[in-house]
Every structure is written in structure tokens, then in C-alpha cells.
Amino acid sequence: MSDDIALSEAERSAGIVRCDACPVLCRIRPGRAGACDRYANEDNKLIRVDPLVLLTKPDLAKVAFVEGSAPWAGEFGKGEGAIVTGIGATTTYPDYKPAPFIVASKHDGVDMVTVVTEGIFSYCGVKVKIDTDRYLGPEQAPVRVKGETVGHVTTAEYGSQMLSLGGVHHLTGGSKKEGVVTCDALLALCNKEAVELAIDGGASVVVQANKPPVVNGTLEERMRVGCGSAAIGMFAPQWKDHVDEVIVVDDHITGVLSEHQGGVFLDMKPAGIRVRGRKSTPGRYFQVAQPGLGWGGTDVSDPLDIIEKIDPKVAWPGLKLLMVSTTGEHSGWFVLDQELKPQPADMPVPVKAVVERIAENCEPALCTVLFMAGAGGSLRAGVTENPVRLTRSVRDALTKVTLGGVPAYVWPGGGITLMVDVSKMPEKSFGYVPTPALVAPIEFTLRADDYAALGGYASRAVSLQDVLRSNKVRLDR
Amino acid sequence: MIGPQRAVLPDGRLHLQHGPIDLIIEAFGGANEIERAYAQATARFADVLPTLVNELSKLRAPIGEAYPLLQGAVARRMSRAVWPHRAVYITPMAAVAGSVADEMLQAMVEGRTLDKAYVNNGGDIAIHLSPGHSLRAGIFVQALDGTASLTHDSPVRGVATSGRGGRSFSLGIADSATVLAENAAAADAAATLIANAVNIDHPAIERRPARELDPDSDLRDLPVTVAMGALPASAIEEALDRGAAEARRLRLCGLIDSAAISLAGQWRLVAVTPLVAARAG
Numbered sequence: 187m188s189d190d191i192a193l194s195e196a197e198r199s200a201g202i203v204r205c206d207a208c209p210v211l212c213r214i215r216p217g218r219a220g221a222c223d224r225y226a227n228e229d230n231k232l233i234r235v236d237p238l239v240l241l242t243k244p245d246l247a248k249v250a251f252v253e254g255s256a257p258w259a260g261e262f263g264k265g266e267g268a269i270v271t272g273i274g275a276t277t278t279y280p281d282y283k284p285a286p287f288i289v290a291s292k293h294d295g296v297d298m299v300t301v302v303t304e305g306i307f308s309y310c311g312v313k314v315k316i317d318t319d320r321y322l323g324p325e326q327a328p329v330r331v332k333g334e335t336v337g338h339v340t341t342a343e344y345g346s347q348m349l350s351l352g353g354v355h356h357l358t359g360g361s362k363k364e365g366v367v368t369c370d371a372l373l374a375l376c377n378k379e380a381v382e383l384a385i386d387g388g389a390s391v392v393v394q395a396n397k398p399p400v401v402n403g404t405l406e407e408r409m410r411v412g413c414g415s416a417a418i419g420m421f422a423p424q425w426k427d428h429v430d431e432v433i434v435v436d437d438h439i440t441g442v443l444s445e446h447q448g449g450v451f452l453d454m455k456p457a458g459i460r461v462r463g464r465k466s467t468p469g470r471y472f473q474v475a476q477p478g479l480g481w482g483g484t485d486v487s488d489p490l491d492i493i494e495k496i497d498p499k500v501a502w503p504g505l506k507l508l509m510v511s512t513t514g515e516h517s518g519w520f521v522l523d524q525e526l527k528p529q530p531a532d533m534p535v536p537v538k539a540v541v542e543r544i545a546e547n548c549e550p551a552l553c554t555v556l557f558m559a560g561a562g563g564s565l566r567a568g569v570t571e572n573p574v575r576l577t578r579s580v581r582d583a584l585t586k587v588t589l590g591g592v593p594a595y596v597w598p599g600g601g602i603t604l605m606v607d608v609s610k611m612p613e614k615s616f617g618y619v620p621t622p623a624l625v626a627p628i629e630f631t632l633r634a635d636d637y638a639a640l641g642g643y644a645s646r647a648v649s650l651q652d653v654l655r656s657n658k659v660r661l662d663r
Numbered sequence: 664m665i666g667p668q669r670a671v672l673p674d675g676r677l678h679l680q681h682g683p684i685d686l687i688i689e690a691f692g693g694a695n696e697i698e699r700a701y702a703q704a705t706a707r708f709a710d711v712l713p714t715l716v717n718e719l720s721k722l723r724a725p726i727g728e729a730y731p732l733l734q735g736a737v738a739r740r741m742s743r744a745v746w747p748h749r750a751v752y753i754t755p756m757a758a759v760a761g762s763v764a765d766e767m768l769q770a771m772v773e774g775r776t777l778d779k780a781y782v783n784n785g786g787d788i789a790i791h792l793s794p795g796h797s798l799r800a801g802i803f804v805q806a807l808d809g810t811a812s813l814t815h816d817s818p819v820r821g822v823a824t825s826g827r828g829g830r831s832f833s834l835g836i837a838d839s840a841t842v843l844a845e846n847a848a849a850a851d852a853a854a855t856l857i858a859n860a861v862n863i864d865h866p867a868i869e870r871r872p873a874r875e876l877d878p879d880s881d882l883r884d885l886p887v888t889v890a891m892g893a894l895p896a897s898a899i900e901e902a903l904d905r906g907a908a909e910a911r912r913l914r915l916c917g918l919i920d921s922a923a924i925s926l927a928g929q930w931r932l933v934a935v936t937p938l939v940a941a942r943a944g
Contacts, residue, residue, distance in 0.1 A: 202878060207665055208682025209716040213878045221683035363928075 311352030321477030323388020437483035458500025514545030707770035761851025821847035861906030
């Protein structure tokens with residue numbers, strides 16, 4: 187039992203830190219919190235679990251103000267230009283801590299609550315954009331975490347698949363477990379952690395904000411340069427002198443060079459190779475195969491499978507055929523033999539260069555997570571005695587809305603419905619209360635006289651200097 | 664170092680916090696009496712944590728043959744609460760939260776005329792009831808899963824919940840073990856033991872020595888539950904049965920009034936006081 191404040195050499199080398207925030211003087215192992223759950227050991231440093239975070243500028247230079255001994259030293263122009271974020275600034279507590287939300291929150295029909303630990307609940311949602319040509323699942327399909335439905339597949343966008351996760355129906359409309367699992371998933375996604383999603387009738391995908399998706403265990407590194415037809419348009423002139431035909435395999439639109447406007451324009455000779463699927467316009471084919479995890483987001487693993495027939499009246503022995511996917515990840519070079527059967531051959535260097543260029547032109551595939559929520563009446567009432575005036579003031583652009591210092595897109599129409607990219611927000615911006623509601627920081631920034639005019643609690647305003655003075659700070663970059 | 668913090672919540676309840684101690688306090692009665700009660704609580708709170716810390720190494724030591732000699736008022740409540748359980752490995756820390764609640768409640772109500780009052784220390788609650796008054800406690804596991812009605816004529820003056828996932832380590836796998844007893848310290852110690860008894864050997868349960876997680880843990884190298892996968896229904900039944908047997912034993916010894924145990928959505932009630940499950944699901 188060491189009540190001595192100094193750590194032993196063995197403790198230090200194990201990364202243990204000593205917390206001196208209270209008389210308990212916890213020794214805390216890496217990755218764990220002290221007895222109070224307010225302080226933790228992160229990378230062998232003592233951190234405040236939920237710091238009040240200040241940004242020096244709206245352009246997101248982040249400065250986290252957490253517990254420590256050094257007072258504000260004026261390094262950032264005495265706080266001028268700083269944004270005090272809502273992170274760590276809970277509404278009713280003297281110190282910004284993981285409030286005893288459950289025991290302090292009022293529940294219908296009881297006077298008090300006994301609890302093992304703070305539960306996890308939430309009431310909001312996220313929209314997830316997954317850059318991939320892989321088939322993730324049919325539109326409207328349930329998206330599951332640990333078997334519970336947490337959302338659904340929504341529209342496919344250009345090179346991306348959208349998911350809608352969370353929302354009131356999954357959080358409170360289903361079973362208790364569904365609500366808890368949904369909230370866990372939302373909180374993790376908003377705090378930029380990875381979550382594995384399973385789509386009914388589709389793929390399993392690991393999603394993490396600003397990271398490439400992992401589809402069925404395979405890291406998806408790039409998104410396609412365009413659909414098959416677009417790829418033909420972009421690269422036709424570079425292929426022209428080296429090939430007789432190019433087929434760009436794509437789940438959306440497969441392109442065939444010699445039939446395509448891009449090839450016709452270059453006076454390419456018809457090659458007589460007909461692909462499967464439904465012809466849209468010349469050289470553009472829908473549904474050449476089923477969606478899947480093979481070439482260009484189809485289920486094709488052998489590209490020759492999509493060739494329906496080769497017309498002997500048009501094609502000729504020795505015809506040079508390139509087949510390539512829209513990401514350049516898959517490619518094959520074929521030459522027609524005497525029976526007009528495509529035979530694999532070594533790809534010429536100039537053709538390979540263009541295939542590589544397709545790959546090079548693909549953007550890195552990312553998952554992006556937008557937090558979406560509505561600022562309700564009571565939240566607005568916390569800002570002003572006359573909530574609708576806050577809404578109007580936001581509409582009139584007199585009041586700027588930010589989440590963790592990141593400007594939010596405010597959806598037109600009634601109320602304050604907003605969206606924000608969680609990847610731009612400071613670390614661990616999100617928390618929860620069992621109301622159920624996700625706790626997200628939100629800041630309304632406006633001129634003091636405008637604030638008074640909309641019925642704000644102007645008398646309760648404190649100066650930035652006072653905020654800095656009354657909160658011991660540690661600079662955290 | 665940060666000293667004790669005091670705040671009044673918007674609805675008038677008192678919030679006191681110092682280090683790991685987090686109290687939500689409410690008194691009912693005349694406004695003047697409430698105000699004086701809160702002032703007494705605040706005054707008493709100042710040295711609760713420092714006094715505990717003075718004897719921390721003794722409080723973290725297992726109870727052996729001899730009754731531990733402790734000086735602080737809270738520390739003595741702790742040893743009194745765990746002494747009856749000395750046949751198994753237990754340290755006074757098993758009753759720390761409840762003992763703080765009891766001590767604070769006593770300091771608050773002394774000399775005051777109140778209808779009722781409670782001190783809620785992170786879910787471990789000490790209550791005061793005058794004749795004709797009652798309080799309802801909610802049991803919160805994943806949501807408000809059950810309630811307990813506490814009336815003046817019942818002997819229950821303490822409620823505590825223990826389990827996996829709490830702030831303290833658990834040797835068992837219970838999601839929750841809620842105990843009603845004559846005071847919060849007794850409830851706290853018994854809840855710890857009942858939650859530990861809800862247990863079974865299964866590969867889906869991951870355990871690690873407590874001190875690998877917290878070098879200061881009073882549980883030393885005992886294996887504490889750190890993660891649990893899905894268990895077969897028969898294992899859940901078996902574990903709950905063991906917890907319920909322990910609860911019945913403690914009730915026969917006169918140490919608890921009632922207990923409600925949960926694991927994976929299943930419940931066992933060992934109840935004298937009416938305990939009501941809120942809803943299934």
C-alpha cells in the first residue's frame with residue numbers, strides 16, 4: 187500500500203499516473219479512469235475526462251481547457267477571438283463533469299433512483315455517407331448492430347451509399363435493447379469511433395468517421411473515378427491507339443468504347459462485342475450483372491462473364507480487348523483467337539499506364555458522419571425567454587450556430603434542425619443522458635445587444651476573462 | 664487539489680461533490696428547515712473525504728479475525744456494515760458509498776423537523792421518513808426497470824445497487840443487485856455480496872485480476888469481471904439462482920429486507936417490501 191505520493195519506478199514504467207485532483211490520490215493505469223470517473227490516464231498523461239473546450243478561432247484551431255495548474259496566460263491574445271464551446275459546459279453543474287445524470291434526473295412516479303452506473307441512451311441520428319462502389323444492400327434494408335436494427339439503407343449517391351441511423355423510432359420505439367444498442371452505436375460514431383454495421387441482404391461494413399470503409403473485411407481504399415461511361419469519356423483518347431475495344435465494368439453503367447460517343451468521335455471501328463444487360467444509349471449498359479463485391483461493384487469475378495456474344499460478322503481474330511473496372515482495381519487484357527474467343531495476354535505498357543491512371547484518379551474512399559438533430563423548445567428556452575426569437579434570429583443570420591465550434595448547416599423550414607460533420611469537432615464532443623438524448627455541444631453566437639433584444643438572459647452573461655479565471659486550465663493541443 | 668463542491672440544482676435539490684463522492688440530496692418540509700438541513704449537510708461534507716483518506720489503507724484491507732479499529736465516523740459505519748460478512752473476502756470499502764450516505768443523512772436531519780429526506784450517493788441511498796410519509800425508489804438498470812415503495816412503518820432506511828459495469832469492480836456477472844436494508848451501509852455491503860454471488864463459469868465471461876486494472880483496488884488479485892458475451896439461458900438461470908440463494912441467506916441472517924437481482928433482462932425478487940418490475944422488454 188503506497189500512500190506516498192511518489193510513484194515507484196515500476197509504476198512509472200507501467201505508465202501509471204498519480205492523480206492529485208482530490209485527496210484519494212488515485213494511481214491510474216493507462217486507458218483507465220480514477221475512482222471519480224472525471225480524470226483518466228490517456229497515453230500516460232492525466233487528462234480531464236470532459237474538459238471545457240475553447241477554440242481560439244472559429245477556424246478550428248483547437249485549444250482544450252482542462253483541469254490543471256496553469257491559469258490562462260494570454261497566449262492567444264487574452265482570449266480574444268476565442269470561442270467557448272459547449273463541450274464540457276453542462277447546464278446545471280458547478281463543475282463540468284460527467285454529471286450524475288441518472289440520479290439527478292427526474293423520473294415520473296419516483297422520488298429517487300438507484301443505479302449501478304450511468305446508462306447510455308440517445309435521441310438523435312446520424313447520416314452516414316460511405317464512399318464505395320461495392321453493393322452494401324438494398325434500399326430500405328435494415329442496418330443492424332449486434333442484431334438490433336439501428337437504422338436503414340437510404341439512397342445511393344454518386345459513388346457512395348447513404349445510411350440513416352438512429353432517430354426516435356429505433357431509440358425508443360423498439361425494445362429496450364434496440365434503444366441501448368442504437369445509442370451506443372450513435373455515440374461511438376459521433377465520437378469518431380469504429381462501428382460494425384450489418385445490412386440485411388447485403389454486406390457487413392465497418393464505419394468510422396473520416397476513415398475508409400471496411401466492406402466484408404476488405405478495406406475499401408478508393409472510390410470510382412466515375413461510372414463506366416464517364417470513364418470511357420475521360421480516357422478514350424489515351425486508349426485509342428493501343429486497343430480495339432475497351433469495356434469499363436461498372437454496376438451502374440458499363441461503358442463500351444467503340445459504341446460509345448467517345449469512341450465514335452475518335453472514328454473507332456465497331457468491334458462486335460455485345461455485353462449483357464440493358465442498353466441505355468449507345469455504348470452504355472445498365473445491369474450487366476448483379477450487384478456484388480467483384481469488378482466495379484458487380485458480382486463479377488471473371489469479366490468475360492458479362493460478354494453476351496461476339497458477332498463473327500464484325501469482330502476479327504487478333505482484336506485487342508481491355509476490360510477494366512471503374513476504380514482500376516481490376517483489369518484484364520485479351521486478344522481474340524481464330525475462333526474469336528478472348529484469350530488472356532500480357533497487357534501492353536501504354537495500356538497499363540492508363541489503367542493505373544484510372545486508379546490514380548479515384549479519390550480516397552471515406553466514411554463521413556453527419557450528426558443531425560433539432561434544437562427543441564426547452565433548449566432554446568435555455569438561451570432566451572422567448573424561444574421563437576432565437577429561431578428567427580438564426581434564420582436572419584444574426585445568430586451563428588456552431589457545434590463544438592464547427593459551423594452547423596441549419597436546415598430551412600421551421601425550428602432549428604441542424605447538421606454537422608462530426609470529424610471536424612473536437613475529440614469526445616458527445617455525451618448522453620438517459621432522457622433519452624444525445625448530449626452534443628451547441629453554441630449560439632450573437633452580438634450582446636441582439637441577445638438582449640431577443641429576450642436573452644443578458645444579466646447572466648459572464649465575460650470570457652471570467653470564464654478563463656474561474657476554470658483552471660491546461661493547454662491541450 | 665479541488666475541494667468540496669456545492670451546487671443547488673434548478674429544482675432545489677442539493678448537489679455535493681468531492682473527488683469520487685457525488686451526492687444528490689433532497690429534504691421535504693418547511694422551507695426554513697430545509698435550508699438549515701442543507702446547511703448542516705454542507706458543513707458536515709467538508710471533511711468526509713479527507714477523513715476517509717486518512718484511514719484508506721486500513722479500509723482497503725480485508726476483514727480478518729479481529730474487528731478493525733477505525734476512528735472516522737464514516738469508516739466505523741463501514742466496518743460495522745461489513746463485519747457480519749467476514750466469512751468471505753470483504754473489505755470495508757464494500758460499504759463506503761452507503762456509509763457516506765448514512766453519515767450525511769444523519770448530519771442533515773439532526774435537530775431538524777423534516778417530513779422526509781434522502782441522500783443519494785451515486786445510487787446508494789440513505790433515507791429518512793417521519794410518520795405517515797413515504798418515498799418511492801426507482802431501480803434503474805437499462806431504464807426505469809422497477810420501483811420500491813418505502814414507508815415509515817417498514818424498517819428499510821437504506822437502498823443500494825451493485826453490479827457489473829458500476830464504478831466498483833464486481834466478482835460476479837449481475838447487471839444489478841438492488842438491496843433494501845436498515846441503512847445504506849448495510850444495503851451497500853449486501854448488494855456487493857449478492858452481485859458477486861450472481862456468477863457462473865463460462866468462456867464468454869472475461870475476468871482479470873483487479874490490480875491489473877486499478878493498482879489501488881482493495882480486491883487485490885481477485886478476478887473481476889471485465890467483459891461478458893452472450894450466455895445460454897441455462898447459465899443465466901443458474902447464475903441468478905445462486906444470487907437469489909445468497910439474498911435469501913442474508914435475509915434469514917437478518918441483514919437485509921429485500922433484494923431484486925437482474926441479469927440479461929431476467930429478474931429474481933427476494934422481497935418483503937413491495938418491489939415492482941416496471942415493464943418487460
